[in-house]
Amino acid sequence: MRLKIILTLSVLAGAILAWNLHRIFLQVPDEASQGAIFRIIYFHVPAAITSFTGFYIAMFSGVGYLISKDLRLDSIAASINEVSLAFALITICTGSIWGRIIWGIWWTWDARLTSYFVCLLIYFGYFMLRRAIDDPTARARLSAVLSIFACVDIVLVWKSIEWFRTQHPGPVLEIRGGGGMAPGMEAPLWWNFLAFLMLAAALILIRTRQEGMRREIDALRRYANAF
Amino acid sequence: MSPQNFTFMFYGFTAAWLIIIVYVISIALREKKLRQELDRVKRMVEENEQAKK
Amino acid sequence: MRFLRQTLAIAAKDLRSEIRGKEAVNASVSFALVILLLFSFAFDLEPEQVRNISGGLLWLVFALAGTLILNRSFARELVNDCLDALLASPISGAQLFFGKCLANYVLIVIVECISLPVFVIFYNVVPQRLALLFLVMLLGTWGITVIGTMFSAMTVNLRLRELMLPTLIYPMLIPALIGAIELSRVLITGAPLAESLFWFRVLVAFNVIFTILSLALVDIVLVG
Numbered sequence: 001m002r003l004k005i006i007l008t009l010s011v012l013a014g015a016i017l018a019w020n021l022h023r024i025f026l027q028v029p030d031e032a033s034q035g036a037i038f039r040i041i042y043f044h045v046p047a048a049i050t051s052f053t054g055f056y057i058a059m060f061s062g063v064g065y066l067i068s069k070d071l072r073l074d075s076i077a078a079s080i081n082e083v084s085l086a087f088a089l090i091t092i093c094t095g096s097i098w099g100r101i102i103w104g105i106w107w108t109w110d111a112r113l114t115s116y117f118v119c120l121l122i123y124f125g126y127f128m129l130r131r132a133i134d135d136p137t138a139r140a141r142l143s144a145v146l147s148i149f150a151c152v153d154i155v156l157v158w159k160s161i162e163w164f165r166t167q168h169p170g171p172v173l174e175i176r177g178g179g180g181m182a183p184g185m186e187a188p189l190w191w192n193f194l195a196f197l198m199l200a201a202a203l204i205l206i207r208t209r210q211e212g213m214r215r216e217i218d219a220l221r222r223y224a225n226a227f
Numbered sequence: 228m229s230p231q232n233f234t235f236m237f238y239g240f241t242a243a244w245l246i247i248i249v250y251v252i253s254i255a256l257r258e259k260k261l262r263q264e265l266d267r268v269k270r271m272v273e274e275n276e277q278a279k280k
Numbered sequence: 281m282r283f284l285r286q287t288l289a290i291a292a293k294d295l296r297s298e299i300r301g302k303e304a305v306n307a308s309v310s311f312a313l314v315i316l317l318l319f320s321f322a323f324d325l326e327p328e329q330v331r332n333i334s335g336g337l338l339w340l341v342f343a344l345a346g347t348l349i350l351n352r353s354f355a356r357e358l359v360n361d362c363l364d365a366l367l368a369s370p371i372s373g374a375q376l377f378f379g380k381c382l383a384n385y386v387l388i389v390i391v392e393c394i395s396l397p398v399f400v401i402f403y404n405v406v407p408q409r410l411a412l413l414f415l416v417m418l419l420g421t422w423g424i425t426v427i428g429t430m431f432s433a434m435t436v437n438l439r440l441r442e443l444m445l446p447t448l449i450y451p452m453l454i455p456a457l458i459g460a461i462e463l464s465r466v467l468i469t470g471a472p473l474a475e476s477l478f479w480f481r482v483l484v485a486f487n488v489i490f491t492i493l494s495l496a497l498v499d500i501v502l503v504g
Contacts, residue, residue: 040239047243066500086250090243097239101232121451128447132438141504142434145497146448149430152493153452160455160482164462167475199247206254213261220268224275 002205009202016195020188044094046193047087048116050200052154054084055123059151062144074140075211076204077147078130083203085123087196092116111165115158122150136218286371290379291386297356298387304349305387312345312395316402327404334405335465339457341395342417343424346388347446350428353380354436363436373499377429385425392417408470416467419483420460426487427452430494433501459483 024042061077064070095113100106107113126146133139298304319337357363366376396417400406407413427449435444459479466476 039236043240043243083250086246090246093242093246094239097235097242101235118451118454122448125444125448125451128444129434129438132435132440132444137504138437141500145434145501148497149427149452149490149493152489153455156455156482156486156489157451160458163478163482164458167462203251203254206258210254210258210261213265217261217265217268220265220272224268224272 002209006202006205009198009205013195013198013202016191016198020191020195023188038098040094040098042188042192044091044098045189046196047090047094049193050196051084051087051091051119053197054080054087054200054204055119055147055154056151058084059147062147065140066144069137071136071140071215072208072212074136074143075208075215078143079204079207079211081123081126081147082207083200085120085127086203087200088116088120088123092120109165111158111162114165115154115161118157118161119150119154122153126150136215283375287375287379287382290366290371290376291382294353294380294383295386298383304352305390308345308348308387308391309394311348312341312391313398315341315344316395316399320402330403331405331469332465334399334403334468335461335463337403338396338399338464339420339461341399342388342392342421343450343453343457345391345395346421346424346428347449349384349387349391350425350432350449351442351445353384353429353432355432355441358436367503373502374495376502377433377494377498380432381425381429384429385422388421388425389418392421405468407468409467409473412473413464413467416460416463416483419480419487420456420463422487423456423460423483423490424449424453426490426494427456430490430498430501433498455482456486459486 020042024039058077058080061073061080065073065077092113095116096106099108099110099113126143129146130139130143133142316337319341323333325333354363357366367373428445431445431449431452435441435448438444459482462476462479463483465471466473
């Protein structure tokens, strides 16, 4: 049953992405000032929104663990965070490549790229913490608390870096361009977002099942060693 | 439209797809490793049961 | 009232133990001096440039040196199972945490008060509005202390404690550090303060939010 859900999600996601690619390359006209490169937005922005959505849902899953003490919720939280981290990596890489064309440099301390990098660092720390703890309940507990802190902090980090870059101006990634995206241009963005969400859901389901297997292995090992 | 513009657009899309593919491969490898370990531990438990009988 | 009294008892215990031993403060001050020395080699600057980066320099020194004190905060209780004894005692986890926060705060402020004059002498930078700079130091240090003590509680039982604590807290501290750095820079260079008042609000908001969050969650971290 589960396998069928995973397969359906993946195939649907793949189909939407493929159809969208066709639209992006052939139907959407080039943007006036940026040229062809702006099409990266169709991967950059959906990946960004997917990853942020993931981090916040994972936080609620962690809170759910703290309330119910059900380790499955911890597995779900860890899986969601891992998949969101992968999408955050996509966001940074595509943003950096976009910047290479627009500003001529691979990296700049633009508000969004910097905030994303901080987010990446915080969640690398999350996974480092998980690896360093052997006891599953302690690991679940501390990961949940860390993800609460992380999610509250990300908002503050975003706002403060944005304000910092307003005072010390750097290059600005004009994503919405003042709300002036032509009508034909915006739709593929949301379709890609849907596709990414489905892909993320499929990956999360697979990862959660793997975490369940890991717990089963630990339990069997404890059982085997107990006698 | 400068050719460099197009090239980098393809680099961008390639980077995104590459990250997804690498991640999916790493998940698949982890799955294989976990299954092997699960089978091994299950066999170990069965052997213990047999030995006790 | 009892909350405060018991909290202060914990803080006094930590401070007394540190003042008698002086290990963490000595190490922290030495580290701060070493960093100041290294930065003098790392950048070759005109006096005007130095004043512009003074805020950043100062707070990097404070943050890095402060971590040494924060690390020891809960780690010192592991010996002889003192942490278990404290958790089994009638005080709540929040009181234990807040007491240690206060003690760490005092210690880090001491380190900062020693480092600041050294910084002024080494880099030839005289802060114009010392009282306000001191206020910024107090606000920023509380942010570092609260997050640092909380994560010290989280990482107390880990093998790689000394490595994990800095890795976890520095990304979290960025709003507080940016705020403190900006305000310090403005105060040291003598620029008009009005446009930087936003950063005061950021610092205060950061401190309030994370103090409340930490007090709420520390029991879960320490006890389960």
